[in-house]
Amino acid sequence: MxxxxxxxxxxxxxxxxxxxxxxxxxxxxxxxxVVGALRSLPGGDVLxxxxxxxxxxxxxxxxxxxxxxxxxxxxxxxxxx
Amino acid sequence: xxxxxITDQAINAAALLEEVTSDATGATTxxxxxxxxxxxxxxxxxxxxxxYTAMAAEELQxxxxxxxxxxxxxxIAVEHRVGTLALRDVxxxxxxxxxxxAPALETSRFIIEALKQRVPIWKREQYVDGDxxxxxxxxxxxxxxxx
Numbered sequence: 001m002x003x004x005x006x007x008x009x010x011x012x013x014x015x016x017x018x019x020x021x022x023x024x025x026x027x028x029x030x031x032x033x034v035v036g037a038l039r040s041l042p043g044g045d046v047l048x049x050x051x052x053x054x055x056x057x058x059x060x061x062x063x064x065x066x067x068x069x070x071x072x073x074x075x076x077x078x079x080x081x
Numbered sequence: 082x083x084x085x086x087i088t089d090q091a092i093n094a095a096a097l098l099e100e101v102t103s104d105a106t107g108a109t110t111x112x113x114x115x116x117x118x119x120x121x122x123x124x125x126x127x128x129x130x131x132x133y134t135a136m137a138a139e140e141l142q143x144x145x146x147x148x149x150x151x152x153x154x155x156x157i158a159v160e161h162r163v164g165t166l167a168l169r170d171v172x173x174x175x176x177x178x179x180x181x182x183a184p185a186l187e188t189s190r191f192i193i194e195a196l197k198q199r200v201p202i203w204k205r206e207q208y209v210d211g212d213x214x215x216x217x218x219x220x221x222x223x224x225x226x227x228x
Contacts, residue, residue, distance in 0.1 A: 007133070009131065010203035011215040011217070014215075054133075057140075059199075073201075075133070076215070076217075077218055077220075078200060078201050079203050079215075079216040079217070079218050080161060080197055080201075081172065081173055081196060
């Protein structure tokens with residue numbers, strides 16, 4: 001297992017009560033593993049099955065691998081403008 | 082030229098216009114997003130904007146760069162504000178200048194639409210009754226969508 005830090009924002013940060021959460025995921029892990037681990041935590045039911053996830057400040061699509069040292073963020077529906 | 086920024090300061094729209102205008106530009110557009118007093122049927126008193134600032138800055142810059150590829154000679158300045166804003170405060174300003182009007186107008190539209198889809202910024206509305214709610218555009222009525 002691997003420990004990964006995940007950044008949370010806005011409604012997701014409120015639901016988890018934190019703006020950073022550490023999750024335990026298999027090694028190697030994918031974005032889906034991170035989301036699955038988050039969804040099993042208290043507050044995790046706020047997350048859809050496939051929320052937007054950014055790695056190193058770029059949106060990911062599909063089964064992207066993630067590893068420690070990357071900046072991983074789960075992005076609630078954006079509402080700028 | 083392209084300049085984009087996420088800022089916690091009041092936006093100076095006149096300064097953005099000045100920045101994009103040159104001797105070669107014959108058309109300049111300015112789009113302003115401002116805080117309005119009602120959303121989805123509820124009376125709004127203010128909006129608190131927050132961002133994943135590092136990514137928002139990068140994504141906004143990527144959008145402006147994509148926009149700049151669509152026409153030669155565009156001059157673009159975009160600022161999005163974060164923090165607590167009152168009614169009528171400017172949340173976003175997009176200034177675009179070009180030799181001709183069509184590229185300027187189309188680019189302004191391109192940028193605001195992409196910004197609303199992609200830039201990781203969130204708003205929590207404050208209502209007359211003291212309640213506060215995060216805005217989720219994916220669940221709102223289309224007619225009540227933000228500017």
